Amino acid sequence: xxxxxxxxxxxxxxxxxxxxxxxxxxxxxxxxxxxxxxxxxxxxxxxxxxxxxxxxxxxxxxxxxxxxxxxxxxxxxxxxxxxxxxxxxxxxxxxxxxxxxxxxxxxxxxxxxxxxxxxxxxxxxxxxxxxxxxxxxxxxxxxxxxxxxxxxxxxxxxxxxxxxxxxxxxxxxxxxxxxxxxxxxxxxxxxxxxxxxxxxxxxxxxxxxxxxxxxxxxxxxxxxxxxxxxxxxxxxxxxxxxxxxxxxxxxxxxxxxxxxxxxxxxxxxxxxxxxxxxxxxxxxxxxxxxxxxxxxxxxxxxxxxxxxxxxxxxxxxxxxxxxxxxxxxxxxxxxxxxxxxxxxxxxxxxxxxxxxxxxxxxxxxxxxxxxxxxxxxxxxxxxxxxxxxxxxxxxxxxxxxxxxxxxxxxxxxxxxxxxxxxxxxxxxxxxxxxxxx
Amino acid sequence: xxxxxxxxxxxxxxxxxxxxxxxxxxxxxxxxxxxxxxxxxxxxxxxxxxxxxxxxxxxxxxxxxxxxxxxxxxxxxxxxxxxxxxxxxxxxxxxxxxxxxxxxxxxxxxxxxxxxxxxxxxxxxxxxxxxxxxxxxxxxxxxxxxxxxxxxxxxxxxxxxxxxxxxxxxxxxxxxxxxxxxxxxxxxxxxxxxxxxxxxxxxxxxxxxxxxxxxxxxxxxxxxxxxxxxxxxxxxxxxxxxxxxxxxxxxxxxxxxxxxxxxxxxxxxxxxxxxxxxxxxxxxxxxxxxxxxxxxxxxxxxxxxxxxxxxxxxxxxxxxxxxxxxxxxxxxxxxxxxxxxxxxxxxxxxxxxxxxxxxxxxxxxxxxxxxxxxxxxxxxxxxxxxxxxxxxxxxxxxxxxxxxxxxxxxxxxxxxxxxxxxxxxxxxxxxxxxxxxxxxxxxxxxxxxxxxxxxxxxxxxxxxxxxxxxxxxxxxxxxxxxxxxxxxxxxxxxxxxxxxxxxxxxxxxxxxxxxxxxxxxxxxxxxxxxxxxxxxxx
Numbered sequence: 001x002x003x004x005x006x007x008x009x010x011x012x013x014x015x016x017x018x019x020x021x022x023x024x025x026x027x028x029x030x031x032x033x034x035x036x037x038x039x040x041x042x043x044x045x046x047x048x049x050x051x052x053x054x055x056x057x058x059x060x061x062x063x064x065x066x067x068x069x070x071x072x073x074x075x076x077x078x079x080x081x082x083x084x085x086x087x088x089x090x091x092x093x094x095x096x097x098x099x100x101x102x103x104x105x106x107x108x109x110x111x112x113x114x115x116x117x118x119x120x121x122x123x124x125x126x127x128x129x130x131x132x133x134x135x136x137x138x139x140x141x142x143x144x145x146x147x148x149x150x151x152x153x154x155x156x157x158x159x160x161x162x163x164x165x166x167x168x169x170x171x172x173x174x175x176x177x178x179x180x181x182x183x184x185x186x187x188x189x190x191x192x193x194x195x196x197x198x199x200x201x202x203x204x205x206x207x208x209x210x211x212x213x214x215x216x217x218x219x220x221x222x223x224x225x226x227x228x229x230x231x232x233x234x235x236x237x238x239x240x241x242x243x244x245x246x247x248x249x250x251x252x253x254x255x256x257x258x259x260x261x262x263x264x265x266x267x268x269x270x271x272x273x274x275x276x277x278x279x280x281x282x283x284x285x286x287x288x289x290x291x292x293x294x295x296x297x298x299x300x301x302x303x304x305x306x307x308x309x310x311x312x313x314x315x316x317x318x319x320x321x322x323x324x325x326x327x328x329x330x331x332x333x334x335x336x337x338x339x340x341x342x343x344x345x346x347x348x349x350x351x352x353x354x355x356x357x358x359x360x361x362x363x364x365x366x367x368x369x370x371x372x373x374x375x376x377x378x379x380x381x382x383x384x385x386x387x388x389x390x391x392x393x394x395x396x397x398x399x400x401x402x403x404x405x406x407x408x409x410x411x412x413x414x415x416x417x418x419x420x421x422x423x424x425x426x427x428x429x430x431x432x433x434x435x436x437x
Numbered sequence: 438x439x440x441x442x443x444x445x446x447x448x449x450x451x452x453x454x455x456x457x458x459x460x461x462x463x464x465x466x467x468x469x470x471x472x473x474x475x476x477x478x479x480x481x482x483x484x485x486x487x488x489x490x491x492x493x494x495x496x497x498x499x500x501x502x503x504x505x506x507x508x509x510x511x512x513x514x515x516x517x518x519x520x521x522x523x524x525x526x527x528x529x530x531x532x533x534x535x536x537x538x539x540x541x542x543x544x545x546x547x548x549x550x551x552x553x554x555x556x557x558x559x560x561x562x563x564x565x566x567x568x569x570x571x572x573x574x575x576x577x578x579x580x581x582x583x584x585x586x587x588x589x590x591x592x593x594x595x596x597x598x599x600x601x602x603x604x605x606x607x608x609x610x611x612x613x614x615x616x617x618x619x620x621x622x623x624x625x626x627x628x629x630x631x632x633x634x635x636x637x638x639x640x641x642x643x644x645x646x647x648x649x650x651x652x653x654x655x656x657x658x659x660x661x662x663x664x665x666x667x668x669x670x671x672x673x674x675x676x677x678x679x680x681x682x683x684x685x686x687x688x689x690x691x692x693x694x695x696x697x698x699x700x701x702x703x704x705x706x707x708x709x710x711x712x713x714x715x716x717x718x719x720x721x722x723x724x725x726x727x728x729x730x731x732x733x734x735x736x737x738x739x740x741x742x743x744x745x746x747x748x749x750x751x752x753x754x755x756x757x758x759x760x761x762x763x764x765x766x767x768x769x770x771x772x773x774x775x776x777x778x779x780x781x782x783x784x785x786x787x788x789x790x791x792x793x794x795x796x797x798x799x800x801x802x803x804x805x806x807x808x809x810x811x812x813x814x815x816x817x818x819x820x821x822x823x824x825x826x827x828x829x830x831x832x833x834x835x836x837x838x839x840x841x842x843x844x845x846x847x848x849x850x851x852x853x854x855x856x857x858x859x860x861x862x863x864x865x866x867x868x869x870x871x872x873x874x875x876x877x878x879x880x881x882x883x884x885x886x887x888x889x890x891x892x893x894x895x896x897x898x899x900x901x902x903x904x905x906x907x908x909x910x911x912x913x914x915x916x917x918x919x920x921x922x923x924x925x926x927x928x929x930x931x932x933x934x935x936x937x938x939x940x941x942x943x944x945x946x947x948x949x950x951x952x953x954x955x956x957x958x959x960x961x962x963x964x965x966x967x968x969x970x971x972x973x974x975x
Contacts, residue, residue: 198489351620352490358535361618365571382568389531392503
C-alpha cells in the first residue's frame with residue numbers, strides 16, 4: 001500500500017497500517033494482532049509495566065521528550081476513594097504536526113489499547129482522550145472505535161473478565177493551541193478557560209479535577225502498547241542510546257513527498273530530507289528547515305547533517321520537538337514566515353502572563369511593519385530584546401515558543417530582514433541606521 | 438525537642454542580604470515585605486488566590502533555574518533571595534515595558550493617577566522610554582453596572598476583580614473573554630455587577646484605573662486627597678475605613694484593612710452613604726429660646742444657663758439618642774441624665790436585610806444600619822420605633838420633665854414634640870424639623886467625621902475614629918458639651934480629651950473600664966465579657 005508516500009528506509013512500527021482502512025475496524029484490528037498488548041498488560045503487575053517502560057527508554061512524543069516510564073513512576077501511591085486519571089493528549093496543535101491525527105485515523109484501536117495499558121499502569125479507572133476540535137474525521141473514527149471496543153468488552157467494567165474497570169471518554173476540544181499544553185488541556189477538560197496552570201503542583205499530584213493524572217501523547221501511548229507486547233529490548237533495537245525507538249516525522253513545505261514517515265531516532269536529517277522526502281520539488285536549494293514544529297529554532301541548509309534525535313538536535317541549538325519538519329527552499333521570505341508564525345502565537349496566547357500576552361502581539365506588529373518595508377535595524381535589536389524578555393518568564397512555554405523562531409531567524413537570516421529594511425523610504429530620512437546606506 | 442505544631446514551624450532565608458525567619462509556608466513576597474523590600478506585583482493580593490500570572494513579582498532565588506514568582510513561591514529553608522539583582526530588575530523592567538505596549542497613558546484624565554500601581558512601578562523600575570511605535574489596541578469602555586465603570590484599555594489583566602467576585606463575593610459576574618492581547622474583562626449579562634452589594638471592592642482591588650467608581654468619577658485627584666482613618670457609620674459591622682477628603686469635603690470612603698472586622702473589604706451601601714457628612718445646613722452656634730425665637734449665644738452663655746435650667750427642672754429626665762453618635766457622646770449624655778434622674782432613653786435605627794460576604798463571613802452588611810447601636814444599648818438606651826427609624830417617640834413626647842435629644846434629626850416627630858417637657862435640650866447637627874425647633878436650648882454637635890471618638894460594633898468591638906473634616910462654626914463634640922454640663926451640675930472634672938470622655942464610660946458600664954483608650958489603637962479591641970470582669974474581682 002502506498003499511503004501517500006513510503007520509503008524503504010522507514011521502520012514502520014506504529015504506522016504499519018497507515019492507508020489500510022480495514023485496520024480501523026475492530027475485526028480488522030484483531031486480525032492484525034490487535035488487542036494482544038492489552039491482554040498481556042492486564043495480566044501483568046502494574047509496577048512491571050512501569051518498569052518495562054523505564055527500561056525501554058521511551059520518551060514522550062508530544063514535544064518535550066520526557067521519559068514516559070518516569071512520568072508514570074511519579075504517580076503517587078493509590079489511595080482508596082481518590083481516583084487517578086490518564087489523559088491522552090490528542091490536541092496536536094503544533095503547526096506542522098499531523099502524526100497523531102493519522103494515528104487516530106488509521107489505527108484508533110491502537111490508541112484505545114495504549115490508553116487502557118496506561119490507565120491500568122497508573123491505577124486510573126478513567127482515561128480521557130482530548131482531541132483537537134478541528135479533527136472532525138479523526139474524532140469520528142475514534143468515537144466509533146471506542147463504541148466497538150466497549151461492545152467487545154475491551155473497555156468498561158470487568159475488561160475481558162479480569163475484574164479491571166477502565167472507561168475511555170473522548171473529549172473534543174474547541175480548537176485552541178494552548179489546550180495542547182498539558183495543564184491548559186486539563187483546565188479545558190474540566191470546562192474552564194484553557195489557561196495553563198502554575199506548576200508545581202504537577203499533574204501527577206493534582207491534575208484533572210485535582211486528582212493525580214498522567215498526560216501522555218497519542219504516539220507515546222501507542223508506542224507503550226508495542227513495548228508491553230514485545231519488550232523493552234525489542235524497542236531498544238532502534239534509535240540511539242538516549243533516544244530510543246522509532247518516531248513519526250511529519251514533513252511539510254517545499255519537499256517532493258510530504259507526509260508522515262516513521263524512522264528510527266538518530267536517522268540522518270540530511271538524508272531524510274533529500275532522500276526520504278525527495279528534496280525540494282523544484283530542485284532549488286533548501287534554505288531553512290524547522291525540525292520540530294514551529295516553536296523550535298530554525299536550522300539553515302548547512303546545519304542539516306545531524307541525527308534526528310533529542311541530543312543531536314539540542315547540540316545543534318534546536319529541538320526535536322514533536323517531529324514536524326517544515327522545509328523551505330530559497331524562494332522563501334523568512335521574515336514573512338516568521339511573521340506568520342508569530343501572528344499565530346499572538347492569536348493563540350491565552351493572555352494570562354504579561355510577557356506572552358503583550359510580547360507576542362507586539363513582536364507580531366513589529367514583524368509586520370518590517371515585512372511591509374517600514375522597518376529599521378533598531379527593530380531587530382528590539383525584537384531580540386523582546387524575545388529575551390518573553391523567554392523563561394511565564395507559566396507555560398508558549399512565549400518561549402514564539403521567541404524561538406524570532407531569535408533564530410534574526411541570527412541566521414539577518415540578510416532577509418535587512419533586505420526588507422533597506423526598502424524603508426522613511427528610514428534614511430528619519431536618520432535611522434539603515435544597513436548599506 | 439522537636440516542635441510538633443506545624444503552625445509554628447519556621448524557615449530561615451536571606452532576602453537582599455538580610456537573614457529572616459518566617460513561618461513555614463510564607464510567600465517570598467511577604468517575607469521580603471518584612472525586611473522592607475516591596476516587590477512590584479499586580480495579580481497577587483493578600484485577600485485572594487495567587488495565579489502568578491502578571492509575572493511582575495519575579496525575583497532571583499539562588500540555585501533556582503529560572504526567576505521565581507515571589508507571590509506563589511513559598512520560602513524554603515536556606516533560600517537566598519535577591520529582589521534587586523540585575524536579572525530580577527531586568528525581568529521586571531521588561532514586564533513593565535510590556536504593560537505599556539497597549540496602555541493608553543491617559544493619566545491626565547484617569548482617576549487612578551497618583552495612586553496607580555502602573556505609574557508607581559514604572560517610575561520606580563520601568564524603562565526610561567518605551568520602544569513601542571506600533572498603534573495601540575483599543576477596546577473602549579463599558580458600564581459594569583452598580584457603581585463600577587470599566588476602562589478596558591487601562592486594564593493590566595491581573596484578574597483581581599474576576600477572582601474577587603469568584604472567591605470572595607462568590608457571585609461570578611465577571612470573567613475574562615477572548616485570548617491573548619485581545620483579552621478583556623467582561624460581565625456575563627446586561628445586569629453586570631448590579632445588585633451585588635460588594636461590587637465596589639473590585640474598584641479598590643484594581644491596581645490601575647481600569648475599574649473606577651462612578652460616584653468618584655473625575656471628582657478629585659488622588660494627590661489632593663487627605664486620608665483619615667475612621668469607621669464606617671452605616672451599619673453595626675463597623676468596617677474600618679479611610680475618609681478621603683478634599684477642601685473639607687468627604688470625597689469617598691475606602692476600606693482600611695482589619696482582619697478581625699472587614700479584612701480588605703466593605704459593602705457598597707456603607708461606602709456610598711457618606712454625602713450627608715458634607716451637608717451644609719448645619720447648626721453653627723448654640724441657640725437659646727427667647728420667647729418664640731431661638732437666639733445665638735456664646736458657649737459659656739448657653740451652658741451656664743443650661744446648668745441652671747437642668748438644676749431647676751423637675752420630673753426626671755428622658756432622652757432620644759441617635760445610634761450614629763459615639764460611645765463618648767452617648768455615655769456623656771447618660772451621665773447627665775443620671776444626675777437629672779434617668780427615666781429611660783430610646784434610639785431609633787433603620788433596618789434592612791443582612792447580607793453576608795460569603796468569602797469572609799465575619800463581614801456582613803448588618804441589618805441595623807447605624808454604627809453604634811450596640812454602644813447605645815450598652816449605655817442603657819433601648820430600641821424604639823419602626824424599621825425605617827420612625828415612630829417610637831410617644832414616651833419622650835409625653836414626658837413633662839427634662840427631655841434630651843442627641844443627634845436624632847426628629848424628621849418624623851409631630852410638630853408639637855417636646856412641648857410638654859419642662860426643659861427640652863436638642864444636641865445635634867441639623868435643625869431641619871419643626872420638632873427640633875421646639876427645643877429650649879439647641880447645642881451644635883459635631884458628626885463622627887469631625888471628631889475623635891469610638892463606636893462599639895456588632896462583635897462588641899470598640900473602635901476609634903479620627904477627625905476628617907473641620908467642624909462647622911461653633912459645633913463641638915457632644916461628649917465635650919455634655920461633659921461640661923455634667924461638671925457644672927456635679928462640680929466634677931471637665932473631660933479635656935476624648936480619652937477622658939472614654940474613661941468616664943467605665944462609670945456607666947464597667948466593661949469599658951477594662952479597655953485603655955491608647956491601646957485601642959487603629960484596629961480597636963473587643964470589650965471584655967461581663968463574666969470575665971466578675972472573675973477578675975475588682
